Amino acid sequence: MTDINPKYIELDQEMSDRSLDQSPVSLLEKVKKEGRVWGDLCEQYGVDNPDPPWRITLEATCDVLADGYWSTFNICKPKDERNPEEESKKLDAVERRWEEDQLVSQHYADVPFPESQLMALAHTLIRRGLMSEEELARKMEEVDRRLNSA
Amino acid sequence: MAEKHKPAPMVDEVSEFEVLEIAVRELAIEKGLFSAEDHRRWTEYMHTLGPLPAARLVAKAWLDPEFKKLAVKDGVKASLDVDIDWIGSMPTNFGTPSDYCNLRVMEDTPKLKHVVVCTLCSCYPRPILGQSPEWYRTPNYRRRIVRWPRQVLSEFGLQLPEDVEIRVVDSNQKSRFIVLPVRPEGTEGWTEDQLAEIVTRDCLIGVAVPKPGQTSNDPRPVHPAKNPYKH
Numbered sequence: 592m593t594d595i596n597p598k599y600i601e602l603d604q605e606m607s608d609r610s611l612d613q614s615p616v617s618l619l620e621k622v623k624k625e626g627r628v629w630g631d632l633c634e635q636y637g638v639d640n641p642d643p644p645w646r647i648t649l650e651a652t653c654d655v656l657a658d659g660y661w662s663t664f665n666i667c668k669p670k671d672e673r674n675p676e677e678e679s680k681k682l683d684a685v686e687r688r689w690e691e692d693q694l695v696s697q698h699y700a701d702v703p704f705p706e707s708q709l710m711a712l713a714h715t716l717i718r719r720g721l722m723s724e725e726e727l728a729r730k731m732e733e734v735d736r737r738l739n740s741a
Numbered sequence: 742m743a744e745k746h747k748p749a750p751m752v753d754e755v756s757e758f759e760v761l762e763i764a765v766r767e768l769a770i771e772k773g774l775f776s777a778e779d780h781r782r783w784t785e786y787m788h789t790l791g792p793l794p795a796a797r798l799v800a801k802a803w804l805d806p807e808f809k810k811l812a813v814k815d816g817v818k819a820s821l822d823v824d825i826d827w828i829g830s831m832p833t834n835f836g837t838p839s840d841y842c843n844l845r846v847m848e849d850t851p852k853l854k855h856v857v858v859c860t861l862c863s864c865y866p867r868p869i870l871g872q873s874p875e876w877y878r879t880p881n882y883r884r885r886i887v888r889w890p891r892q893v894l895s896e897f898g899l900q901l902p903e904d905v906e907i908r909v910v911d912s913n914q915k916s917r918f919i920v921l922p923v924r925p926e927g928t929e930g931w932t933e934d935q936l937a938e939i940v941t942r943d944c945l946i947g948v949a950v951p952k953p954g955q956t957s958n959d960p961r962p963v964h965p966a967k968n969p970y971k972h
Binding site: 625627633638645648650655684692696704726733734738739 | 875
């Protein structure tokens, strides 16, 4: 016996029909090509922690994107009373996960988890227009300079 | 002695992926998608999570028939006995952003085995079980466990007799599930701590059963889905 969520079939169709831009993102292709995954770093440095140190912060980013404004805004309110400006910033958890499945299978199948989750999230944010590829590239340069300045 | 202290090995290198994770987060904050304070509170909360409370809940239920009745009837209330407050201790103080405040504890019997999935995405009872494993998130597991549960469980090393019914429970935004397995033979007289040690994450998802001497999860292979997303 299987108790399947009755929304599954409906959402399956809806998400399969979505026209998410599936084209590759140059910046992320570069990360995929040049980035060193956690498993390789662990092997080189003799570390046995199965997860990279950023896994929890990545999960937290996904959670707060899903309802990042819960503390002050919408979640307690009926949908029609929610702040539309804040609502537009939302990245619904189910939609993000479906897009992750699609993007990973298409572009990041050879990237291990959770690196693949990170790549899919960045891809989704860019394709949804929540941040641009150029902005993200600039921010990565800034972070890289900062982290490697010591 | 200081000269005898050997520091644990560490990764002395910043990877492109680490840079990307930080850049995505900081840019999202700059653009007002969420606040740094919201992220900090959520991260701190996530760092407190793991599978031990769920293992303790099962051990308590094995030892106390009245507690078992409570766990099966009201998982959220029973969770308070293992220090998990599904509502009050969340960063929101009213549950989680996706509103899941309903933990259901599925009791196995010798003739009934439960196994948990989330066919929609990868919903998981994180407040009481921590982060989901990679294989739980894969489309391959999510699709096949509902279609061929007996075969998939056998791939996890769990061979069930034909007369054992398998019930797959599908998580959703309002409900999360853990499995209350059958207490194994050979554990008579054990303490709660001893029992909790053998209730692994995989036992709580339902792809394994507790065994004396087995206190960790077996390595699990991850398979790609044959039909990636349109099926």
